[in-house]
Amino acid sequence: xxxxxxxxxxxxxxxxYGLRNQNxxxxxxxxxxxxxxxxxYCRTCGHRFAETKCTAFFGLHLPGETIQxxxxxxxxxxxxxxxxxxxxxxxxxxxxxxxxxxxxxxxVLSNLLHSLQMTEVQLDELWTFVKKRKVLAKKNxxxxxxxxxxxxxxIAQPD
Amino acid sequence: MEKExxxxxxxxxxxxxxxxxxxxxxxxxxxxxxxxxxxxxxSRMNEKPLFVSDELPHYENGLEEMFHTxxxxxxxxxxxxxxxxxxxxxxxxxxxxxxxxxxxxCIVNVETKVVFGxxxxxxxxxxxxxxxxxxxxxxxxxxxxxxLWDAHLRRQSTTFAKSIRWLKAKFSLVVACYNFIxxxxxxxxxxxxxxxxxxxxxxAELTDHPWSLAELLWFPxxxx
Numbered sequence: 172x173x174x175x176x177x178x179x180x181x182x183x184x185x186x187x188y189g190l191r192n193q194n195x196x197x198x199x200x201x202x203x204x205x206x207x208x209x210x211x212y213c214r215t216c217g218h219r220f221a222e223t224k225c226t227a228f229f230g231l232h233l234p235g236e237t238i239q240x241x242x243x244x245x246x247x248x249x250x251x252x253x254x255x256x257x258x259x260x261x262x263x264x265x266x267x268x269x270x271x272x273x274x275x276x277x278x279v280l281s282n283l284l285h286s287l288q289m290t291e292v293q294l295d296e297l298w299t300f301v302k303k304r305k306v307l308a309k310k311n312x313x314x315x316x317x318x319x320x321x322x323x324x325x326i327a328q329p330d
Numbered sequence: 331m332e333k334e335x336x337x338x339x340x341x342x343x344x345x346x347x348x349x350x351x352x353x354x355x356x357x358x359x360x361x362x363x364x365x366x367x368x369x370x371x372x373s374r375m376n377e378k379p380l381f382v383s384d385e386l387p388h389y390e391n392g393l394e395e396m397f398h399t400x401x402x403x404x405x406x407x408x409x410x411x412x413x414x415x416x417x418x419x420x421x422x423x424x425x426x427x428x429x430x431x432x433x434x435x436c437i438v439n440v441e442t443k444v445v446f447g448x449x450x451x452x453x454x455x456x457x458x459x460x461x462x463x464x465x466x467x468x469x470x471x472x473x474x475x476x477x478l479w480d481a482h483l484r485r486q487s488t489t490f491a492k493s494i495r496w497l498k499a500k501f502s503l504v505v506a507c508y509n510f511i512x513x514x515x516x517x518x519x520x521x522x523x524x525x526x527x528x529x530x531x532x533x534a535e536l537t538d539h540p541w542s543l544a545e546l547l548w549f550p551x552x553x554x
Contacts, residue, residue, distance in 0.1 A: 177550060178550055179550060179552070181550075181552065224550070225550035226547060226549070226550055226551075227547040227548075228547065228548070235544075238547070239543050239544060239547065242503065242547065243543060245481075245500060245503060246479060246503055246511075246543075247479065248478055248479045248480060248481050248484070249481065250481045251481070251489075266496065269496065269499060269500060269503065270495065270496060270499045272503055272547060273498070273499025273501075273503040274499050274502070275547065275551065276499075276502040276503045276505070276506035276507075276546065277498070277502035277506075278551040278552065279546065279549050279551045280502060280505060280506055280509070282551045282552075283531075283536055284350075284352060284374055285373075285374050286374075286375075287345075287350070287352060287374055287375050287376065288376055288377065289345040289347070289348075289350075289352065289377075289379040290345065290346070290347045290379055290458055291345065291379055291380045291382060291455065291456070292344070292345055292352065292371070292375075292379045292380070292381055292382070293343070293344050293345075293346055293382045293383070293465075293466050293469035294341070294342070294343050294371075294381065294382070294383040294389055294466075294469065295341075295342060295383065295384060295466055295469040295470065295473065296339045296341045296359060296386070297339065297340040297341075297342065297476060297483070298337065298338075298339060299337075299338050299339070299340060299482065299483050299490075299491065300336070300337055300491070301338050301490070301491045301492070301497055302335060302490060302492045302493075303335040303336050
């Protein structure tokens, strides 16, 4: 787990919300099926929260080591299905973990990269491609399907 | 409705001294996205650095929008509508571009052009950076990194992104690993060729050690 100095109170009503190194975070014992998870609390507001709160592990049931392996594969350019085959997991599981960790990394970057002293900044843009879906391209189809299914509507719905 | 398919562009900004990816934006190659990207980039820096890019006019337009003062011209004393205010770009803004001429796909000539600022001041700034001339080599090299490390960005393969949400997430993941975890070869290699692991974040004095993957994933963060 992370050092307590990096942890902050996730309670939005607390006056120490989002502030690190306030010496307001303590441990409140262990919880879970095998008593393996640490429960933290904020001395300022008394709010209790899981140690995984605001991290990439929150709400995921996979072992931490497996999650790290998935992220390691993803960051080395291994495809999703390749990762799933290597770790004997389902591709949807791999996708879910990558999405959670990626959005967490975006927040970490956003929080840490500020007030920088830079000398020469080079700018460029990189081309890439996201799959085109005909279903998405035709608005009428999407509306008539109600966002579900994969085929055309069988009957035209009168408005 | 956000466009979620077809061609997409990733705007990136890298500092040549620390090799730090300061920010990135995934969107279209439009003026609107260029403005959002530059606004985010500038908000992350204390001082104006030297900006270098290719010949895309969006950067010039965006920088002009960010760093200008509106000056109202003196009334002429004649009849008619008063003149519109003039945009005066800040004097301390330095921006240069690189123009590449290609022939049959090969670069045959490279020209540089100072858009904002003076040539002498830009030359002075370049003395304190690894670049000896105005160039975009560092950011072009980083583009290769993303192509290698992000399966979604690989050319001519079936691992292209199926959703823009995943593209953003995976690219963030790769950039975070690059900034905080991977030791950079040039930064780590000392003058006597010994290797001391040093990441771009260490060079920018954001951290004092290369992070592990667990450290990155365990680092609590919240949307601010």
